[in-house]
Amino acid sequence: MASFIQLVVSGLATGAIYALVAVGFTLLWQTSQTINFAQGEFVMLPAFFILASMNAGAPFWLACLIGVALSILVLGVMFKFIVVDPMLKHGVLPLVISTIALAILLKETVKDFYSSQAQPFPALVPASDLHVFGAVVSTQSLAVLAVAIVTVVALHLALNKTRLGRMMQATAQNSTLAQILGVPVRRMVLYTFLVNAVLVAIASILISPIYLAKFTNGETLGMAAFLAAIIGGFNQVRGAILGGFILGVLDNLSAAYISSQYRGAFPLLILIVVILLRPQGLVGRVEERTV
Amino acid sequence: MNRAGAFAVGAAAVFAVVLPFFLKPFGIYLISLWAVLTVAAIGLNLTLGYAGQVSLAQGAFVGIGAYVVALLTQAGLPYPLAFLAAGALCFAIGWLLGYPALRVQHHYLAFVTLAFTTLVFLFLRNEEWLTGGIYGINAIARPTLLGWSTGKALDFYFFCLGTLGVLALATWWMLRSPWGRAFVALRENPIRALSLGLDTRRYTLMAFAFGSSLGGLSGALFAPLVQFIEPSSFGLGRSFDLLLMVIVGGSGYFFGPFVGALISVLLPEWLRVTEGYYLIVYAAMVMVLMAFCPSGVIGLVERAAKAVTRWRSGKPALRPESTSP
Amino acid sequence: MTAVLEVSNLRKHFGGITAVDDVSFEVRDGEILGIIGPNGSGKSTLFNCVLGQLTPDGGQVHVDGKPTTGMRPCDINRLGVSRTFQLLQVFPQLSVRDNLILAGQEHQGSMHTRLVGRADAGLGPAADQMIEFFRLSHLAGEQAGLLSYGQQKLLDAAMAFMAGPRLVLLDEPAGGVNLTMLGHLRERLQAYHAERKATFVVIEHQMEFVMALCTRVLVLAQGRIIAEGTPQEIRRDPVVIEAYLGH
Numbered sequence: 001m002a003s004f005i006q007l008v009v010s011g012l013a014t015g016a017i018y019a020l021v022a023v024g025f026t027l028l029w030q031t032s033q034t035i036n037f038a039q040g041e042f043v044m045l046p047a048f049f050i051l052a053s054m055n056a057g058a059p060f061w062l063a064c065l066i067g068v069a070l071s072i073l074v075l076g077v078m079f080k081f082i083v084v085d086p087m088l089k090h091g092v093l094p095l096v097i098s099t100i101a102l103a104i105l106l107k108e109t110v111k112d113f114y115s116s117q118a119q120p121f122p123a124l125v126p127a128s129d130l131h132v133f134g135a136v137v138s139t140q141s142l143a144v145l146a147v148a149i150v151t152v153v154a155l156h157l158a159l160n161k162t163r164l165g166r167m168m169q170a171t172a173q174n175s176t177l178a179q180i181l182g183v184p185v186r187r188m189v190l191y192t193f194l195v196n197a198v199l200v201a202i203a204s205i206l207i208s209p210i211y212l213a214k215f216t217n218g219e220t221l222g223m224a225a226f227l228a229a230i231i232g233g234f235n236q237v238r239g240a241i242l243g244g245f246i247l248g249v250l251d252n253l254s255a256a257y258i259s260s261q262y263r264g265a266f267p268l269l270i271l272i273v274v275i276l277l278r279p280q281g282l283v284g285r286v287e288e289r290t291v
Numbered sequence: 292m293n294r295a296g297a298f299a300v301g302a303a304a305v306f307a308v309v310l311p312f313f314l315k316p317f318g319i320y321l322i323s324l325w326a327v328l329t330v331a332a333i334g335l336n337l338t339l340g341y342a343g344q345v346s347l348a349q350g351a352f353v354g355i356g357a358y359v360v361a362l363l364t365q366a367g368l369p370y371p372l373a374f375l376a377a378g379a380l381c382f383a384i385g386w387l388l389g390y391p392a393l394r395v396q397h398h399y400l401a402f403v404t405l406a407f408t409t410l411v412f413l414f415l416r417n418e419e420w421l422t423g424g425i426y427g428i429n430a431i432a433r434p435t436l437l438g439w440s441t442g443k444a445l446d447f448y449f450f451c452l453g454t455l456g457v458l459a460l461a462t463w464w465m466l467r468s469p470w471g472r473a474f475v476a477l478r479e480n481p482i483r484a485l486s487l488g489l490d491t492r493r494y495t496l497m498a499f500a501f502g503s504s505l506g507g508l509s510g511a512l513f514a515p516l517v518q519f520i521e522p523s524s525f526g527l528g529r530s531f532d533l534l535l536m537v538i539v540g541g542s543g544y545f546f547g548p549f550v551g552a553l554i555s556v557l558l559p560e561w562l563r564v565t566e567g568y569y570l571i572v573y574a575a576m577v578m579v580l581m582a583f584c585p586s587g588v589i590g591l592v593e594r595a596a597k598a599v600t601r602w603r604s605g606k607p608a609l610r611p612e613s614t615s616p
Numbered sequence: 617m618t619a620v621l622e623v624s625n626l627r628k629h630f631g632g633i634t635a636v637d638d639v640s641f642e643v644r645d646g647e648i649l650g651i652i653g654p655n656g657s658g659k660s661t662l663f664n665c666v667l668g669q670l671t672p673d674g675g676q677v678h679v680d681g682k683p684t685t686g687m688r689p690c691d692i693n694r695l696g697v698s699r700t701f702q703l704l705q706v707f708p709q710l711s712v713r714d715n716l717i718l719a720g721q722e723h724q725g726s727m728h729t730r731l732v733g734r735a736d737a738g739l740g741p742a743a744d745q746m747i748e749f750f751r752l753s754h755l756a757g758e759q760a761g762l763l764s765y766g767q768q769k770l771l772d773a774a775m776a777f778m779a780g781p782r783l784v785l786l787d788e789p790a791g792g793v794n795l796t797m798l799g800h801l802r803e804r805l806q807a808y809h810a811e812r813k814a815t816f817v818v819i820e821h822q823m824e825f826v827m828a829l830c831t832r833v834l835v836l837a838q839g840r841i842i843a844e845g846t847p848q849e850i851r852r853d854p855v856v857i858e859a860y861l862g863h
Contacts (some may be wrong), residue, residue, distance in 0.1 A: 094585035488722035
């Protein structure tokens with residue numbers, strides 16, 4: 001039982017990170033039909049912005065700010081204007097190919113110009129263990145969980161309780177209608193790219209102390225974000241959040257209790273089952289297809 | 292096909308036969324790899340380019356084909372039978388993988404096939420009793436066919452080239468038959484196709500089955516070419532690579548995969564001057580190509596050819612009259 | 617006269633909205649039946665239920681006395697019922713000729729013979745005839761997507777005739793077509809009807825077009841049939857006028 005609690009808590013912590021990444025992923029899909037195959041690499045990159053800033057002498061907190069700022073510039077603004085915008089008129093598939101190429105580009109750039117080795121990354125809180133009901137829970141897991149939950153709640157409030165957030169949601173759900181209602185759709189689309197950039201930067205700060213910063217990190221993270229988004233519901237922010245948590249916990253439990261060799265397989269099997277039985281995801285809306 | 296196109300294809304074929312006599316062994320290996328991967332890319336072009344079904348599973352089918360041939364020939368089965376078995380097994384699995392495509396499309400289908408690829412990879416890595424796990428399978432022999440030993444690089448290249456020729460012709464036959472028309476209809480407007488009596492379900496499954504079986508046959512050539520196979524050759528990276536080949540060459544064009552595979556195989560060599568950075572250059576080139584010409588290199592050539600014709604005839608852009616009849 | 621198509625008590629809901637509400641009618645051999653009604657009166661939904669694009673929530677559809685409710689669109693089509701859609705639906709990347717061959721090929725042979733048999737499935741001459749009939753000969757080799765809107769509309773209709781159907785359902789064939797082209801289209805449809813003794817059902821907004829083409833007219837409003845008669849009777853029916861002009 002004790003180890004079960006441990007597994008669930010650390011699963012929730014990684015799940016919360018997956019959720020952040022998946023939320024950004026669904027926002028991009030909703031507002032601009034961008035399936036970002038480079039989303040995992042987007043999480044990998046900010047850690048290296050931060051490490052580079054620290055190498056240049058910045059303290060950790062300042063490096064984090066620089067990392068978030070650079071992330072907004074590169075993964076938000078530049079990604080939208082240089083990669084996505086010229087491709088939109090060509091439809092979904094060329095853009096998918098382009099983001100696959102972008103993933104290779106980011107990965108190789110970090111490998112060739114920074115390092116191919118895993119880099120240690122400072123943790124938010126010093127590592128120690130708490131004893132709760134006989135279970136050992138690491139403070140790091142709790143800190144990750146806390147930051148991720150605060151971020152998710154803040155995002156949820158921002159999207160639902162502010163005028164700007166509601167305009168963004170309107171854009172995401174039906175941009176034509178939003179346009180007619182006077183929502184500045186183009187600006188809202190840009191904002192979702194910026195929000196995504198901030199989310200991946202936070203995820204990067206949270207996950208890099210656990211997995212170390214490495215150029216290949218994006219492969220598993222990107223996959224996790226897809227899985228979380230689809231299992232929860234591709235077109236709903238809360239679906240992505242739910243999917244992230246389910247995935248994190250499930251991953252930990254199946255690795256511990258069923259088979260660590262096939263650790264990666266269970267989420268995939270769940271994905272296939274979800275897509276076949278409930279393609280709109282657990283809490284998603286059905287996307288109407290007109291005849 | 293017009294006369295200039297036919298001439299270009301004939302010249303390319305002659306070139307492909309003559310070229311290896313001027314190459315060192317590594318060069319022959321590279322063009323053999325080109326022939327092998329082109330087979331897989333033709334298959335993916337059938338599924339994706341013509342029938343419009345997004346698949347990220349082609350790398351997995353190459354892997355299945357490679358392992359089937361390696362295991363069966365090492366168990367003593369003659370190569371031709373193992374070759375056919377690889378094609379048949381991938382046909383069957385591809386057929387089954389087509390079923391999700393009947394329910395979901397586009398990005399969902401991409402993710403299902405992506406999941407399939409990862410599952411196959413995990414199977415190859417973990418089932419050591421069968422596949423040798425991460426150590427892979429070693430010393431895969433090249434076949435002797437009717438007394439012709441393909442052990443040498445040159446002989447094996449001609450075996451690959453011949454197989455590519457036969458399979459490309461077969462695919463060409465299928466694409467000019469009513470099936471080819473039906474595949475395009477499936478891509479462009481499945482609802483209308485259904486209303487015209489096309490059993491879209493069967494055509495979708497067939498597009499997957501035939502495309503996947505070409506992937507398997509490519510793997511059946513791949514194993515004896517490299518003579519050592521391991522799971523990581525057939526991971527998601529391979530599927531992405533094949534996808535890029537099809538798109539970069541020109542998806543939905545018959546000769547797109549030939550060009551795409553050529554670029555993918557030769558580019559690392561051409562870009563050797565850039566040392567380790569060739570993948571960065573390749574990725575950047577793909578992104579630029581997608582932004583300016585998503586129909587790929589063949590699309591680019593077609594566009595250029597049209598421009599030349601227009602310039603020669605001295606007329607403005609060709610548009611049909613909109614007032615008639 | 618026998619009924620080619622018999623629809624009885626057909627119903628279809630979308631959420632709380634009843635799009636088709638207990639509709640029954642039959643289509644007689646050789647007639648051109650018009651179905652008119654205001655926007656959103658359920659005309660296209662009715663077509664989609666009859667042809668298998670949508671599954672009705674209740675009711676029966678028979679083609680030549682054979683029940684077809686719940687059958688897939690491709691199987692219904694191969695019974696000899698074809699259709700056009702409200703929005704233009706040709707295959708833009710295929711040539712005009714290939715569009716027509718495609719429209720007939722599934723009625724020839726089996727999957728297997730279509731793979732190993734002739735590239736045009738033996739339909740080349742028939743396609744050329746159809747191209748000539750709709751006066752598109754100068755465009756036979758063009759990609760359909762390069763044709764003008766009106767030309768594509770003609771091709772769309774020609775495709776519905778390609779398999780020599782028993783019954784053709786045309787969903788707004790005149791929609792968006794200019795006046796010259798409209799006359800041409802109507803004249804070709806009438807010629808086809810006379811020549812092949814085909815049976816048509818036509819959904820249309822363009823009143824002149826319906827009145828000139830159809831032998832009998834059904835009026836649909838809010839998912840129900842509210843009137844039936846010859847074009848002249850319908851034109852004078854106060855119920856119809858009210859449905860169109862509102863209360």
